Amino acid sequence: MTQVNAKLAKLNRVERNAWTKQNIFEAATKVVGKHGYAEASVARITEQAGVAQGTFYNHFENRQELLDQLLPKIGLDMVEFIRARTGTADAARQEISRFSAFFDFIREVPEFLRILNEAEFFAPIGYQKHLDNISVAYVRILRRARAAGAIHDYSDEEFEAIVHMLMGARGYLSRRYSYSADGVTAVPEHVISAYRKLMTRGLFNASGDQDTP
Amino acid sequence: MTQVNAKLAKLNRVERNAWTKQNIFEAATKVVGKHGYAEASVARITEQAGVAQGTFYNHFENRQELLDQLLPKIGLDMVEFIRARTGTADAARQEISRFSAFFDFIREVPEFLRILNEAEFFAPIGYQKHLDNISVAYVRILRRARAAGAIHDYSDEEFEAIVHMLMGARGYLSRRYSYSADGVTAVPEHVISAYRKLMTRGLFNASGDQDTP
Amino acid sequence: MTQVNAKLAKLNRVERNAWTKQNIFEAATKVVGKHGYAEASVARITEQAGVAQGTFYNHFENRQELLDQLLPKIGLDMVEFIRARTGTADAARQEISRFSAFFDFIREVPEFLRILNEAEFFAPIGYQKHLDNISVAYVRILRRARAAGAIHDYSDEEFEAIVHMLMGARGYLSRRYSYSADGVTAVPEHVISAYRKLMTRGLFNASGDQDTP
Amino acid sequence: MTQVNAKLAKLNRVERNAWTKQNIFEAATKVVGKHGYAEASVARITEQAGVAQGTFYNHFENRQELLDQLLPKIGLDMVEFIRARTGTADAARQEISRFSAFFDFIREVPEFLRILNEAEFFAPIGYQKHLDNISVAYVRILRRARAAGAIHDYSDEEFEAIVHMLMGARGYLSRRYSYSADGVTAVPEHVISAYRKLMTRGLFNASGDQDTP
DNA sequence: CATGAATGAGACTTCATTCAT
DNA sequence: AATGAATGAAGTCTCATTCAT
Known part of the structure; x- marks a missing residue:
């Protein structure tokens, strides 16, 4: 594996992480925009994002954050x-x-x-x-x-x-x-x-x- | 029981009814004014009013009303x-x-x-x-x-x-x-x-x- | 309805309440005795008691209590x-x-x-x-x-x-x-x-x- | 790569492996000693040890072990x-x-x-x-x-x-x-x-x- | 071997509402 | 009409473990 590949792999990992966070973020934007904050449960947001609920807490301290x-x-x-x-x-x-x-x-x-x-x-x-x-x-x-x-x-x-x-x-x-x-x-x-x-x-x-x- | 008594009793009942409703109403005003709608649970309102939770639903269809x-x-x-x-x-x-x-x-x-x-x-x-x-x-x-x-x-x-x-x-x-x-x-x-x-x-x-x- | 009946009815209500609490208590005793505190979830205890989870919190402040x-x-x-x-x-x-x-x-x-x-x-x-x-x-x-x-x-x-x-x-x-x-x-x-x-x-x-x- | 180097590298790897395990072990001792078993999550132990959570499972079958x-x-x-x-x-x-x-x-x-x-x-x-x-x-x-x-x-x-x-x-x-x-x-x-x-x-x-x- | 994000089951708790008394 | 215990759905969050990189 070349250095480039290693770098790419690493980048991919970081990128993938960032992508997931952005993904949750956009899902939250949609959910809150459509149903309001009160209805924006973590379950709803993660469902919209297509990730597990636990994943949410890998990227945000809690719902409010x-x-x-x-x-x-x-x-x-x-x-x-x-x-x-x-x-x-x-x-x-x-x-x-x-x-x-x-x-x-x-x-x-x-x-x-x-x-x-x-x-x-x-x-x-x-x-x-x-x-x-x-x-x-x-x-x-x-x-x-x-x-x-x-x-x-x-x-x-x-x-x-x-x-x-x-x-x-x-x-x-x-x-x-x-x-x-x-x-x-x-x-x-x-x-x-x-x-x-x-x-x-x-x-x-x-x-x-x-x-x- | 005389008719007068019956009427009085009825009046009392109506008055008492109105008083209870007003009581709940004022309790809600205080609770919402102090803690906001989100914290204004039926339990909190009725506690403030000094009545049982069930009493609430004798006077209001539901919390939102x-x-x-x-x-x-x-x-x-x-x-x-x-x-x-x-x-x-x-x-x-x-x-x-x-x-x-x-x-x-x-x-x-x-x-x-x-x-x-x-x-x-x-x-x-x-x-x-x-x-x-x-x-x-x-x-x-x-x-x-x-x-x-x-x-x-x-x-x-x-x-x-x-x-x-x-x-x-x-x-x-x-x-x-x-x-x-x-x-x-x-x-x-x-x-x-x-x-x-x-x-x-x-x-x-x-x-x-x-x-x- | 006689006074005795009224009193009985009231007693029944209080008794029923006490019975439920005792019921939960005994269920907890069984569950903890058999599986230990760590496994004694509220879900398990209430299931053993045959009541809803919410009922638990009508009788105890929280699980620890x-x-x-x-x-x-x-x-x-x-x-x-x-x-x-x-x-x-x-x-x-x-x-x-x-x-x-x-x-x-x-x-x-x-x-x-x-x-x-x-x-x-x-x-x-x-x-x-x-x-x-x-x-x-x-x-x-x-x-x-x-x-x-x-x-x-x-x-x-x-x-x-x-x-x-x-x-x-x-x-x-x-x-x-x-x-x-x-x-x-x-x-x-x-x-x-x-x-x-x-x-x-x-x-x-x-x-x-x-x-x- | 010479044989000596290879041996060194291998030795280093083994040593490093042992060191990591010992490191996790000591971290667990500290964590359990201070906060008790119940609070000794894998996350906490590995954080204390300064390694990733996944690393834990390269050295121990599971948390209980x-x-x-x-x-x-x-x-x-x-x-x-x-x-x-x-x-x-x-x-x-x-x-x-x-x-x-x-x-x-x-x-x-x-x-x-x-x-x-x-x-x-x-x-x-x-x-x-x-x-x-x-x-x-x-x-x-x-x-x-x-x-x-x-x-x-x-x-x-x-x-x-x-x-x-x-x-x-x-x-x-x-x-x-x-x-x-x-x-x-x-x-x-x-x-x-x-x-x-x-x-x-x-x-x-x-x-x-x-x-x- | 190291990494750490992803997973998902499960825990505790709250609360509007119902209903028998 | 008043009571208040019972209900159960829903919410937030934790955590051991897996796995692709």
Whole structure:
């Protein structure tokens, strides 16, 4: 057996291990996305993954540990997704884009909605991690907009509160307008226009508000 | 046994029946408020109420039925509480009052926060009922403000979206700023000022915004 | 329904409850006696008792609590059994009687052997309770013998050590000579004579030693 | 590859093999001594040894086989330790020395106590082997004492019973007086004096009893 | 011979609900 | 209507052992 083969064999072993973990992870994403955290028993997850229950505990300390990893991981995908769609327009239009892109992401990754919404109660550690990830980045964006003159008269503390309002609003709206029996539908146009008006008039210096040219 | 006695006995029985149900109801409020829906087992609720487990099922079809009644009932108390504190100032200032009063209410009735926040996942039917109660009333308020000239340029559909944003924002903020180890604390001033700015500039015709007199 | 009937009905309920608990208790005695504590799973015990697993937890906090009650309870039966067989001879002969009666009891209640011997590791709380029960009573007996002039030259502390030796010796011997494939057999005569010699010469004033008249 | 190299390599392999087995063995001794047989999972033992779980099964048929080897091996160390400390005094004094040396040994090798005491239930085969080792040797000692005139009036069968009593007494006393939160402490003087009195008066011809010179 | 992931049986415990009294 | 013991399904997790690499 050559060194290459030995290396390959070793790699294969490590890879196989990683594959199994990823496999369980994806199974959990599907199960939680479809049935919610409460119904995501280890039995259900491992069945979906096609492995034995005991295998689960070779890769995760316990059920909760996995659940707490779900949201932060997908949350980063979301951040990347939104960033890629934000463009280089003025700050207000960018914010509308982010708002829209959020709902696009929900349709792209339908599991995300439940994973996000239920996390607060079923995966509080993961939820907090996600919250920090998002709000820090969001406040930074608002600060830049303020530095660029696109926002007046908001303090850093107020930014933080605003960000929480925006996140809360999105969550609520997503539950209200995007859920459906099975599957996620697009958010209606009037939701976006309402958001645009509230933001461009309330937060930004009105440049993105089509209705007040 | 006279007819009077019979009637009295019957009345007593009915009263006692109602009292027991109310007793269980209040016990559930305490338990859910303190430990959350997930920990609100029938055993725990009946123990808190001082009745046997079996008694529970003489008054409620099943555990879920009770849980789903919790939020709508307290929700109405909240509506009344906020209405009483709203005053007769202009529409924008009234909205700020409502926002403030909401946070006052959760300090008045500390159980409300958990009952509200967790309801979406643990008592979805009750949650929906509450949602309808609130949003219908809220949209009506906004329509009146619009009719009175305090709001321009928002359609009815957009109102509905706005209301959901406001409710989402409140929920989020309440979880972020009002929870604490044991007990509920006041929401910081900068949260209220941020809300005021966003609302007076974004939704109303700016009259309530102290910063733009 | 007369008061008597009502009382009977109520008693029946209480009695039935006590019966179930006793039922589980006896099932546990059988299972532990036959297969040992380690194999005495709740499933096995409840199956033996003919009740559902859940029923177990209506009567015992957890598995360990029951296991820890086993030995002390049977231990008291043993004390009574031995006391009834001790007679009124001189102190040395009484001690030989107790030694003999212990082995008689083992044959009377074959489960006792495992319940006693394994308790130290599988039911340490119950074991300690039993230990205290026994050693306190035993030391008292030795003190009386000393007061009556049947024992010389042993201090209270030494009595305690002696008692532990006696108990240890019995345990060891019982395991060695009384166990058998399935069932408990009589202890051979030479074990008793060895014990008699050791005791009458070593502890007592030799009156009970047939070989030195 | 030269023959020398081949031989070296082979030797190394054998040595390495022996070393690994010894390594696992010592790890098991530590684990059982500290946490008891019940907690001595293969995972824990191999972790302590710094080898993979699978490696275990290259050296032992199964978990039980290893556990059953533990006591007999250390038991022989004990025999040697006691023999070295027994001296050449008269038979009764020698017996007291052995009794004392036993307690010295459990302080020297603190793991021994648990390995010995729990073995009866968790490693019955090893326990039996140990029992045979000890009792055969002990009976031989007593026979010699009898031949030398230090013991009268005990038959061989009675010797066997006596030995079991002595061993049982030691086990019991060691558990009672030598265990402590963490570590093993010396046995109190009054335990030794009680033993001396019982033995010198009950078994031997009283020469070792200081109190009856 | 070493590795360590995979297996799956089985353990304890919880809990909503039923039902005879 | 009140009681509370009985039920049994379901959940999480452990662990000795196997086997492909």
